[in-house]
Amino acid sequence: MSTDNKLQVEAICHGTVIDHIPAHIGFKILNLFQMHGSDQRITIGLNLPSSALGSKDLIKIENVVISEDQASQLALYAPQATVNQIEDYQVVAKLPLTLPEVIQGVFRCPNSNCIAHGEPAVDSSFRVLSEADDVKLRCKYCEKVFSREIMTERH
Amino acid sequence: MANTLYNKHIISIPELSRDELALIVATAGELKARPNPTLLKNKVIASCFFEASTRTRLSFETAIQRLGGSVIGFPDGGNTSSGKKGETLADSVRVISSYVDGFVMRHPKEGAARLASEFSEGVPVVNGGDGANQHPTQTLLDLFSIYETQGRLDNLNIAMVGDLKYGRTVHSLTQALSKFEGNRFFYIAPDALAMPEHLLDELTAAGHPYSLHSSITDVVPELDVLYMTRVQKERFDESEYAHIKAAFILNAAMLRDAKPNMKVMHPLPRVDEITVDVDKTPHAYYFEQAENGVYAREALLALVLNEQVEGVAQ
Numbered sequence: 001m002s003t004d005n006k007l008q009v010e011a012i013c014h015g016t017v018i019d020h021i022p023a024h025i026g027f028k029i030l031n032l033f034q035m036h037g038s039d040q041r042i043t044i045g046l047n048l049p050s051s052a053l054g055s056k057d058l059i060k061i062e063n064v065v066i067s068e069d070q071a072s073q074l075a076l077y078a079p080q081a082t083v084n085q086i087e088d089y090q091v092v093a094k095l096p097l098t099l100p101e102v103i104q105g106v107f108r109c110p111n112s113n114c115i116a117h118g119e120p121a122v123d124s125s126f127r128v129l130s131e132a133d134d135v136k137l138r139c140k141y142c143e144k145v146f147s148r149e150i151m152t153e154r155h
Numbered sequence: 156m157a158n159t160l161y162n163k164h165i166i167s168i169p170e171l172s173r174d175e176l177a178l179i180v181a182t183a184g185e186l187k188a189r190p191n192p193t194l195l196k197n198k199v200i201a202s203c204f205f206e207a208s209t210r211t212r213l214s215f216e217t218a219i220q221r222l223g224g225s226v227i228g229f230p231d232g233g234n235t236s237s238g239k240k241g242e243t244l245a246d247s248v249r250v251i252s253s254y255v256d257g258f259v260m261r262h263p264k265e266g267a268a269r270l271a272s273e274f275s276e277g278v279p280v281v282n283g284g285d286g287a288n289q290h291p292t293q294t295l296l297d298l299f300s301i302y303e304t305q306g307r308l309d310n311l312n313i314a315m316v317g318d319l320k321y322g323r324t325v326h327s328l329t330q331a332l333s334k335f336e337g338n339r340f341f342y343i344a345p346d347a348l349a350m351p352e353h354l355l356d357e358l359t360a361a362g363h364p365y366s367l368h369s370s371i372t373d374v375v376p377e378l379d380v381l382y383m384t385r386v387q388k389e390r391f392d393e394s395e396y397a398h399i400k401a402a403f404i405l406n407a408a409m410l411r412d413a414k415p416n417m418k419v420m421h422p423l424p425r426v427d428e429i430t431v432d433v434d435k436t437p438h439a440y441y442f443e444q445a446e447n448g449v450y451a452r453e454a455l456l457a458l459v460l461n462e463q464v465e466g467v468a469q
Binding site: 119120121145 | 167246263265266285287288445
């Protein structure tokens with residue numbers, strides 16, 4: 001399987017590889033990290049074969065090192081993803097994907113009557129509520145609770 | 156206990172501890188029994204109603220004036236020049252806070268009070284209602300009324316009736332009473348307006364029993380408090396509403412088996428969910444409850460704006 005992947009997506013010398021992204025989530029992750037405006041070379045694999053997931057997406061970003069904070073945000077979309085930092089074609093670090101306590105300035109509150117809309121001086125802010133496998137987010141302002149799916153699907 | 160409410164923003168009921176709720180209730184009782192016209196002397200308090208709410212505004216402003224404070228503000232944000240010019244809430248709050256010692260606000264958007272607390276430069280903000288989210292002072296006057304009529308806030312049987320899905324008063328009252336021990340909750344609502352699941356989960360986590368019902372009369376004999384709210388007619392078709400009316404509108408005959416101490420409460424205004432024959436029964440308490448809004452708000456403002464409030468155990 002890894003041989004197939006190497007054939008399909010070229011190795012990078014320095015940067016970050018985000019692997020085991022559930023299929024169809026890859027573009028959302030590019031959006032999350034605002035990579036669509038980047039000048040760096042980005043290789044995207046969509047619907048690649050995966051023994052664990054059936055099919056998966058994969059992103060390789062040259063010369064960009066994703067921080068642990070950024071990786072935590074990724075955990076909301078793709079908790080099973082792996083984030084590898086690459087130097088000289090070698091994996092030098094694997095970032096743990098742990099959910100953050102707070103997600104700030106990433107999602108727009110789905111509640112259209114939330115004051116966070118239309119107030120330029122404030123960022124959206126959500127507390128992550130995690131119980132077993134169930135992840136929800138509570139808006140700091142309107143206090144409404146939203147499922148992980150509502151947040152990530154709208155983004 | 157120490158006055159941990161001093162200089163604190165009052166935004167949301169879940170942020171108040173059991174002791175803080177008990178302190179506000181005790182202070183309201185003190186101020187009702189022994190008025191003190193000096194607790195807000197020389198304080199100027201903004202009463203900014205970005206959305207009209209006659210009863211809440213008048214009771215806040217009465218509370219401020221009865222404690223010797225002065226009020227500035229407006230009754231309807233739509234008529235202010237800053238509103239018409241499109242000023243952001245953050246900027247309005249920054250400016251108004253620089254004039255006053257305390258800031259009472261009501262706003263149609265959820266989260267407005269929280270946002271205001273971030274821009275008030277340390278001036279305490281009291282939420283007078285933010286959209287469908289929180290209305291903490293309503294809950295405080297509800298708690299005070301329950302304490303006044305039952306002599307305690309624990310080991311009570313409380314029923315909540317009506318629109319439990321969208322009704323912020325029943326959500327906040329549930330959250331507040333769940334901080335006290337031994338309370339049992341009865342939720343009576345049409346299926347379409349049932350109590351939100353996440354609040355029921357919170358009750359379970361806190362170890363409070365609850366049950367769901369479709370008729371008031373089934374539970375009346377067990378109750379200490381029957382808290383009514385309005386079922387909005389427009390949420391149902393005509394035949395459905397006719398059925399709902401029978402089960403969720405309270406009349407005097409339905410109270411025949413009530414315990415003598417049982418009180419009927421309602422945040423008001425009522426439309427037709429409590430018939431007027433209930434007013435004459437010893438169980439009706441909604442007008443006293445509305446009056447208690449002044450004492451609960453007096454207590455809250457006195458505690459937020461004074462490090463110590465004389466005459467109250469602290």
